[in-house]
Amino acid sequence: MEHGAFGDQSKATFSLTEEDHTLANAVRFTLNQDPRVTLSGYSIPHPSDARVNIRVQTTGDPASEVLKDACQDLMLMCRHVRSTFDKAVDDFKASNGVQAMKIDSKE
Amino acid sequence: MAEQEEKRDDKKGEKFSIWDLPDVPAKLPPHIEFQRSRVLCNLDAPIHTENVTYGGAYASMGVDNSLQLDNFRKNFGVEVIRLTKEDMEFDLIGIDVSIANAFRRILISELPTMAIEKVLVANNTSVIQDEVLAHRLGLIPVIVDPRLFAYMSENDTSNGKNTIVFKLHVRCERGEPRMTVKSNELKWLPNGSELLLESKPDSNPESKPRTYTSFSCSQDSLPEFSNNPISPMLDITIARLGPGQEIELEAHAVKGMGKTHAKWSPVGTAWYRMLPEIVLLEDVEDEDAEKLVKTCPVNVFDIEDIGNGRKRATVARPRACTLCRECLRGGEEWEKRVSLRRVKDHFIFTIESTGALPPEVLFTEAVRILEDKCERVITELS
Numbered sequence A: 001m002e003h004g005a006f007g008d009q010s011k012a013t014f015s016l017t018e019e020d021h022t023l024a025n026a027v028r029f030t031l032n033q034d035p036r037v038t039l040s041g042y043s044i045p046h047p048s049d050a051r052v053n054i055r056v057q058t059t060g061d062p063a064s065e066v067l068k069d070a071c072q073d074l075m076l077m078c079r080h081v082r083s084t085f086d087k088a089v090d091d092f093k094a095s096n097g098v099q100a101m102k103i104d105s106k107e
Numbered sequence B: 001m002a003e004q005e006e007k008r009d010d011k012k013g014e015k016f017s018i019w020d021l022p023d024v025p026a027k028l029p030p031h032i033e034f035q036r037s038r039v040l041c042n043l044d045a046p047i048h049t050e051n052v053t054y055g056g057a058y059a060s061m062g063v064d065n066s067l068q069l070d071n072f073r074k075n076f077g078v079e080v081i082r083l084t085k086e087d088m089e090f091d092l093i094g095i096d097v098s099i100a101n102a103f104r105r106i107l108i109s110e111l112p113t114m115a116i117e118k119v120l121v122a123n124n125t126s127v128i129q130d131e132v133l134a135h136r137l138g139l140i141p142v143i144v145d146p147r148l149f150a151y152m153s154e155n156d157t158s159n160g161k162n163t164i165v166f167k168l169h170v171r172c173e174r175g176e177p178r179m180t181v182k183s184n185e186l187k188w189l190p191n192g193s194e195l196l197l198e199s200k201p202d203s204n205p206e207s208k209p210r211t212y213t214s215f216s217c218s219q220d221s222l223p224e225f226s227n228n229p230i231s232p233m234l235d236i237t238i239a240r241l242g243p244g245q246e247i248e249l250e251a252h253a254v255k256g257m258g259k260t261h262a263k264w265s266p267v268g269t270a271w272y273r274m275l276p277e278i279v280l281l282e283d284v285e286d287e288d289a290e291k292l293v294k295t296c297p298v299n300v301f302d303i304e305d306i307g308n309g310r311k312r313a314t315v316a317r318p319r320a321c322t323l324c325r326e327c328l329r330g331g332e333e334w335e336k337r338v339s340l341r342r343v344k345d346h347f348i349f350t351i352e353s354t355g356a357l358p359p360e361v362l363f364t365e366a367v368r369i370l371e372d373k374c375e376r377v378i379t380e381l382s
């Protein structure tokens, strides 16, 4: 990963290789939610180059810290999505199991 | 657009005045909340399609639009609607489109599966050319958990950890009717390739003859596979043979991802749509009600009796709406009566698995991959 910050730590462009809209768009969302961010955006310089540039400008905090927090937020959200989803699937299977049993017993 | 919106609100009879707002509003005024959370589908085009993601967007109104994890945890929900072995439908409620879309993109292109990548053709006298045949074989799903295998990198040799070998040998005898070759004919070779590499005459005659793969042990001796042998998706037509024609080949399946080639995509497709919300802005009664029920091709509306032999239209099955807008086409008065909307943060997600993994496992794996991506960025930044 390259780092486009010289002198002023609060503005930087991060160049992530092997990433695309999948991560960049989701991270841009969490970045935008952060009150410390004044500007964030991303671009893909060339479609056949697996690389995405993420621009972060903050009110003063180091941009890399803010990006890190944004990724952390996204990760925690994912974790919550996963546990909620697993629980929903388990509940669904359990309740359908009960239904199947009822059908068997011709209730 | 704001003016239009105001007029619309006036017509609805929900008069809104800025002076009625409390000094420190806890939530957005209704028309702005509407723009924030709904897409309004007018006859000509949808409006309010943009998502307001900036956390301070409503700061001047004293409303915080930023996402607090606690709030997210409180409001987020999943509801499973349908779950079978090969497909599932569920609702993701209270999540931003950027994240739902990330899941969808990962499902399609970044979840690994096993697919036939190399085909060694020993004999092919059928009318279907080698390369077309190889392509067809590649697209057949291989029913096996890809997490049990490793990627094969450029310098790796094929071994039991990264390759699955299938054999296909079919022949249509002379004097018999034409035959159809189905994927059921692909036989798994747990010991690896049976085709011999050309060896030099002076090589050691004692040593085992070398084949195109070097398996250290038979795959079916492994506990994962001993009870459920690996097979391709059954009942897929590969080719048709005329009398006297024959195909003999070996197919090597390796691990890969959908972004390299669609044959590695674990889903037939994965998609989402926003939850439709249909509101009748004024009572639609009697003949109008009958007309409305008839216009909708997917029976979104129903009729209820309101006594004295009068009928009123109700919205019974909004989920079924396909947004064909047929119900708005009856003339201008219908545009005023019916309001079609989409809920911006409620996604009806559908996953169709090709069979390698059940759909619910695919989704959890996709979420995990997004987590890994975040983790990678975090470690690189630290």
Ligand code: SF4
Binding pocket: B278, B295, B296, B297, B298, B299, B300, B320, B321, B322, B323, B324, B325, B326, B327, B328, B340
């Ligand atoms: S848009 Fe089409 S599907 Fe939806 S309610 Fe109207 S007529 Fe029915």
